[in-house]
Amino acid sequence: MSVTVSTATLNAVLNGLFEDNSYVVGVEASAADAEIFQLLAAKPDAKAFPHLARWYSHIASLGDAISSLKAAEVPAAAEAEEDEDLDLFGSDDEVDEEAEKLKAQRLADYAAKKAAKGPGPAAKTTVTFEIKPWEADTDIAELEKMVKGIEMDGLVWAVAGKHVPIAYGIKKLQINAVIEDAKIPSMEDITDKIEAFDDFVQSVDILALQKI
Incomplete structure (x- = not known):
């Protein structure tokens, strides 16, 4: 058919x-x-x-x-x-x-x-970002501070992220955020801003998306 x-x-x-x-x-x-x-x-x-x-x-x-x-x-x-x-x-x-x-x-x-059904509450999604630095001596705490400094309408960062060891002393940052889907329709709007910290950030991946 x-x-x-x-x-x-x-x-x-x-x-x-x-x-x-x-x-x-x-x-x-x-x-x-x-x-x-x-x-x-x-x-x-x-x-x-x-x-x-x-x-x-x-x-x-x-x-x-x-x-x-x-x-x-x-x-x-x-x-x-x-x-x-x-x-x-x-x-x-x-x-x-x-x-x-x-x-x-x-x-x-x-x-x-x-x-x-009516408008109801705004649709939201929890997003887990994984951010890898360039070097082992990259200040992950400072990187986290910079990431949480990104402000967008409909974006709320978690209070704290996780500093996860990779290898050779390098750590990556995992951090959650809650977004309003209608206000931030594309994850690229956020990842582009994170990647703009190019002296700190090697790559940005999205580990998980979960509807709230």
Whole structure:
């Protein structure tokens, strides 16, 4: 069976999915995320699809590890029940007018369902950053102070980070932050600011993303 879906429609549906979920299924990146990532030709517009752009940046940060993602466990029945009647793309064997009308109606119903819930509390995500220095004698405490000095609307740093030994006396900084998804749609907005401390910072990675 085959159903043709426009890029804009696909992005809109995925943006709705990642508004309430960090990954396609489960609580960690899986083969399902890798499959969806491969479907997207380029990073979505962060202004039009902020939640999808946030997810895309995180999966892209995995680099070559994307191809080794394992299949995720099937979500618990309680999690699946909420949207058990939502089949966005239908199951017709051919692409025809009726299938397109049905798909459009289901998308409209989905949008109406989300709108009926009201704005609710702002969607937030806990992010764990891992920052590696250039040298063993890099002052990690000073680096942490500089990182926590980055101020953005919708960004709150943890009180303290972790100084984790790597090798040869070198330590890396691991630090959490809570972000409001709507105000900071892309992790690159933060990582770019950290990497700007180029005398201290060799690389920045995102270890984990967790919806609050």
